[in-house]
Amino acid sequence: MTATDTKAGSGKTGTKVMTLLEAITDAMRFEMERDDRVIVFGEDVGKKGGVFGTTAGLFEKFGEKRCFDTPLSECGIIGTAIGMAVYGLRPVAEIQFLDFIYPAFDQIVSEAAKMRYRSGGEYTCPMVIRSPYGGGIRGGHYHSQSSEAYFCHTPGLKVVIPSTPADAKGLLIASIRDEDPVMFLEPKRIYRHGKGEVPLGEHVVPIGKARIAREGTDVTVLCYGAMVSVCEQAADEAAKAGRSIEIVDLRTLVPLDEATVLESVRKTGRVVIAYEAPKTCGYGAELSALIAEKCIEYLEGPVVRVAGFDTPFPYALEHLYMPDAKRVLAGIEKTFAW
Amino acid sequence: MPPVKSKNVKSKKMVGAPVAKAVAKVAAKPAAKAAAKAVEKSVVKVAPAAACAMPTQQGLVRLLEDDGSVLKGKDPNLPKDTLLFLYEQMVQVREFDRRMLMLQRQGRIGFYGPILGQEAATVGSVAALEPRDWIFPALREGAAAMMRGLSLTEAINQLIGNGADRCKGRQMPCHYTFKEGHYYGMSSVIGTQISHAVGAAMAARIRGDDVVVLGYLGDGATSANDFHSGMNFAAVYQSPCVLFCQNNQWAISVPISKQSASETLAQKGKAYGMPFVRVDGNDVLAVYSVTKEAVARARAGHGPTFIEAVTYRRLGHSSSDDPTRYRDEAEVKAWEKKDPVDRFRAYLQKRGLWDEAKEVTFKDGIAQRVNDAIAAAEKNGPPADETLVTDVYAQVPQQLKDQLGEVLALEGRGVNQGAFPL
Ligand SMILES: Cc1ncc(C[n+]2csc(CCOP(=O)(O)OP(=O)(O)O)c2C)c(N)n1
Numbered sequence: 158m159t160a161t162d163t164k165a166g167s168g169k170t171g172t173k174v175m176t177l178l179e180a181i182t183d184a185m186r187f188e189m190e191r192d193d194r195v196i197v198f199g200e201d202v203g204k205k206g207g208v209f210g211t212t213a214g215l216f217e218k219f220g221e222k223r224c225f226d227t228p229l230s231e232c233g234i235i236g237t238a239i240g241m242a243v244y245g246l247r248p249v250a251e252i253q254f255l256d257f258i259y260p261a262f263d264q265i266v267s268e269a270a271k272m273r274y275r276s277g278g279e280y281t282c283p284m285v286i287r288s289p290y291g292g293g294i295r296g297g298h299y300h301s302q303s304s305e306a307y308f309c310h311t312p313g314l315k316v317v318i319p320s321t322p323a324d325a326k327g328l329l330i331a332s333i334r335d336e337d338p339v340m341f342l343e344p345k346r347i348y349r350h351g352k353g354e355v356p357l358g359e360h361v362v363p364i365g366k367a368r369i370a371r372e373g374t375d376v377t378v379l380c381y382g383a384m385v386s387v388c389e390q391a392a393d394e395a396a397k398a399g400r401s402i403e404i405v406d407l408r409t410l411v412p413l414d415e416a417t418v419l420e421s422v423r424k425t426g427r428v429v430i431a432y433e434a435p436k437t438c439g440y441g442a443e444l445s446a447l448i449a450e451k452c453i454e455y456l457e458g459p460v461v462r463v464a465g466f467d468t469p470f471p472y473a474l475e476h477l478y479m480p481d482a483k484r485v486l487a488g489i490e491k492t493f494a495w
Numbered sequence: 496m497p498p499v500k501s502k503n504v505k506s507k508k509m510v511g512a513p514v515a516k517a518v519a520k521v522a523a524k525p526a527a528k529a530a531a532k533a534v535e536k537s538v539v540k541v542a543p544a545a546a547c548a549m550p551t552q553q554g555l556v557r558l559l560e561d562d563g564s565v566l567k568g569k570d571p572n573l574p575k576d577t578l579l580f581l582y583e584q585m586v587q588v589r590e591f592d593r594r595m596l597m598l599q600r601q602g603r604i605g606f607y608g609p610i611l612g613q614e615a616a617t618v619g620s621v622a623a624l625e626p627r628d629w630i631f632p633a634l635r636e637g638a639a640a641m642m643r644g645l646s647l648t649e650a651i652n653q654l655i656g657n658g659a660d661r662c663k664g665r666q667m668p669c670h671y672t673f674k675e676g677h678y679y680g681m682s683s684v685i686g687t688q689i690s691h692a693v694g695a696a697m698a699a700r701i702r703g704d705d706v707v708v709l710g711y712l713g714d715g716a717t718s719a720n721d722f723h724s725g726m727n728f729a730a731v732y733q734s735p736c737v738l739f740c741q742n743n744q745w746a747i748s749v750p751i752s753k754q755s756a757s758e759t760l761a762q763k764g765k766a767y768g769m770p771f772v773r774v775d776g777n778d779v780l781a782v783y784s785v786t787k788e789a790v791a792r793a794r795a796g797h798g799p800t801f802i803e804a805v806t807y808r809r810l811g812h813s814s815s816d817d818p819t820r821y822r823d824e825a826e827v828k829a830w831e832k833k834d835p836v837d838r839f840r841a842y843l844q845k846r847g848l849w850d851e852a853k854e855v856t857f858k859d860g861i862a863q864r865v866n867d868a869i870a871a872a873e874k875n876g877p878p879a880d881e882t883l884v885t886d887v888y889a890q891v892p893q894q895l896k897d898q899l900g901e902v903l904a905l906e907g908r909g910v911n912q913g914a915f916p917l
Pocket residue numbers: 200229231253257260634635683684685712713714715716717741743745746747808812
């Protein structure tokens with residue numbers, strides 16, 4: 158199939174205030190209208206509209222052929238999505254919680270990620286795997302984890318994480334149009350928190366471009382997903398003590414917008430990396446190494462990681478586990494330790 | 496995707512044998528058209544039942560009618576004590592379930608997965624085991640832990656996730672663990688426990704122990720990879736286990752008709768090469784009897800059995816689910832008429848083993864026990880902070896002690912002075 162299959166999207170202009178969740182639905186609806194190769198499937202995405210409601214209305218609007226429930230098999234969902242992508246569709250497969258993706262891990266890392274390379278570019282795998290991730294909803298071990306690092310460690314996959322409603326829409330549209338498999342991880346804790354203006358109709362946020370969420374001069378805070386608003390709270394507190402914090406929302410972990418990250422670090426000379434995942438070998442380790450390699454001469458303090466514990470995700474003690482503004486603030490102070 | 500509908504449904508025939516025949520025919524006839532026709536004729540397509548239809552009666556083992564009368568000549572004549580035990584357990588499970596859902600609604604526990612309608616399937620199957628046998632539960636078999644002796648207070652400690660909880664407040668509600676009762680502490684990942692059950696049973700045999708394992712799963716779990724591995728290993732190694740599928744017709748919002756195109760789930764046992772039974776899961780006598788037989792077979796060294804218990808999830812998937820979005824109330828109403836508790840009470844009353852007065856006294860007693868258990872459990876405080884980092888490994892690594900120390904210091908809880916409380 159070729160691009161001629163695509164229809165012009167609705168010519169709507171202007172913006173609408175939406176939650177991150179609604180923006181995700183809007184992106185899928187828009188792409189499904191525009192391109193009949195786009196189909197959405199997964200567990201409970203049909204009549205129920207997804208356990209969080211991200212696919213609400215798609216089954217009713219596009220019918221069971223383009224939005225359907227699957228049997229309870231993540232391996233089956235991803236395996237068939239790969240087959241569809243190889244054949245020419247643009248599947249958007251939902252994994253109900255990132256914690257349940259492991260039965261499909263083999264399909265993702267051995268198959269989807271390597272398709273283009275192993276076939277010399279003959280076969281490709283343009284598909285999106287959407288999945289809610291992260292803690293803060295009292296979900297215990299298996300409804301809370303942040304396992305983005307496993308996927309970042311697999312060449313061939315792109316890893317995208319939005320933090321605002323507008324970005325959620327723009328990045329999801331870009332992911333659906335991307336020629337390669339994209340892990341689109343949704344910070345479920347902020348699905349319904351903080352509404353934002355979202356462009357109606359066409360809205361693409363390019364993959365690989367970080368966003369300066371706040372400009373500052375003293376410390377760079379690198380973060381993504383639900384941690385962005387936590388870091389903003391910390392920056393507000395720091396401002397009271399006269400510290401000017403720059404917040405870089407990475408938006409895409411792979412490919413990383415190195416230029417924006419390094420430019421900010423060179424400007425401030427101090428870095429805090431905030432993420433919810435277990436600290437050891439998390440994405441922060443990669444950022445820290447990158448900074449050490451490429452601009453250590455600009456550093457005026459230690460690179461500090463503020464992260465989750467190196468433990469499974471707890472239930473009752475979730476509040477202790479989750480990095481909060483207080484911990485980010487303490488991290489910011491540590492960068493002044495030298 | 497919409498299931499492919501076939502026009503002439505002959506639901507009684509199985510798919511396997513005719514296909515083989517058709518293939519043989521195809522090879523012999525050179526004309527492709529004729530070959531295609533032969534296949535078309537021979538392959539009996541089984542259309543998945545419509546979402547609101549009652550499940551097929553295919554092979555269904557029942558001893559009791561919906562109204563509690565015994566099917567002719569089918570009374571297993573169980574001893575009075577067993578009969579009363581089965582009934583009292585079902586009533587207790589139901590009351591516990593009802594009250595826990597209420598606590599959830601009041602915000603006193605965070606989440607709850609009710610089992611209303613499935614009491615007979617759990618109680619009947621657990622009762623068929625010896626106390627030394629092991630249980631690997633899925634999501635809705637918490638009652639099994641209580642039947643094995645987990646106190647109601649301990650169960651509620653788990654639901655609250657307090658400091659007295661055996662899981663130390665680390666798991667979501669309904670993830671009980673109870674080692675003394677040989678009740679396995681499961682994860683939330685659907686299906687993984689199936690192969691664990693099979694492996695544990697293999698181990699019991701390797702060790703020469705007279706132990707059988709009962710592993711539970713839902714209808715949704717039959718689609719998981721682990722179902723295939725578990726069933727295959729069970730049969731290949733003649734593992735002394737019973738795999739018991741609670742086919743409650745739904746996996747969250749996905750009906751059984753979209754979960755599997757097999758006419759019955761039970762028949763999957765045939766494909767793997769093990770005996771299989773399809774039982775009315777709302778008939779506690781039938782469940783007890785077929786499980787007892789399967790357990791005896793495993794104990795005697797004749798390998799695993801796959802049981803499909805046909806039952807129904809009458810409430811939402813969990814306290815977070817609104818089933819009216821995806822299913823017809825008429826279906827729920829139809830299943831209310833097959834209520835397992837009412838049905839068995841009618842049987843006991845007909846046999847003169849139960850009456851209204853006994854019912855009232857017994858229910859009052861349970862209500863009191865549940866009240867007391869709630870009160871006792873709610874007295875317990877939250878888990879100690881240290882439990883965040885214990886049990887990750889046998890010994891707590893220094894790195895974890897440091898991570899916790901640093902965070903507690905920020906919270907102003909003063910353990911940063913060097914003396915870490917571990
Ligand atoms: C591997 C995996 N995928 C998805 C889920 C989310 N989930 C929890 S329960 C459930 C449905 C389970 O259905 P079934 O096996 O029939 O058990 P029931 O809830 O009916 O008892 C799903 C999809 C999960 N827990 N694990």
